[in-house]
Amino acid sequence: RHHTDRFMCKKLGHGSNYGGQPFTLAQQTHLPISIVEEFQPKYFAAFPAHQRWQRRIADELYQRGYLVSLMGRKRWFHGRRNDPATIREAIAYDPQSSLADIVNRAMLRLWMSPNFPILVANDHDALTFTYPEDEEDSIVPALHAALPERIELKNGRVLSIPYDCKTGWNRGDFDPDKNPEWLKDCHSTD
DSSP states (O other): OOSOHHHHHHHHHHHHHTTOOHHHHHHHHTOOHHHHHHHHHHHHHHOTHHHHHHHHHHHHHHHHSEEEOTTSOEEEOOSOTTOHHHHHHHHHHHHHHHHHHHHHHHHHHHHTSTTOOEEEEEOSSOEEEEOOGGGHHHHHHHHHHHOOOEEEOGGGOEEEOOOOEEEOSSSSBOBTTTBTTSBEEEOTTO
């Protein structure tokens, strides 16, 4: 409708990653169910590892009744282990839990560091800071460099999730005509 094709594909892909079914995704996106039913087979054909991962999670849940996240957090699931709702909850558990843990670790590290700006909010997958405007040129690059958390994986691999930065006078989205002082993307070269 008023969103781009890219945005809608991203929304459908994200929902599909978490086990979303065509009827539910159609309701959430306000798209005809036929579009979702056409999208999902193509998406999973392009990214087959997602369904393998979903099956592995469902198998672990069924066998043990609990999952352990990437960050080592253990969670028991008390619903029926073969219930699709419980399986969807289990599929979402590690990505959501681990992301929150990673952001919280970065937040704590920055909060304990001297000379960092005031932490205003933790929004699950984002942190909001306030600082004097005249110090922005030094603070924003320092924050951006200090945020990534390196997580050691198997076989010597490392996971490091990059952060985007936005700056502005409030937390709305930037619009040059209606809201010129709101958040806009900030790059280290700005």
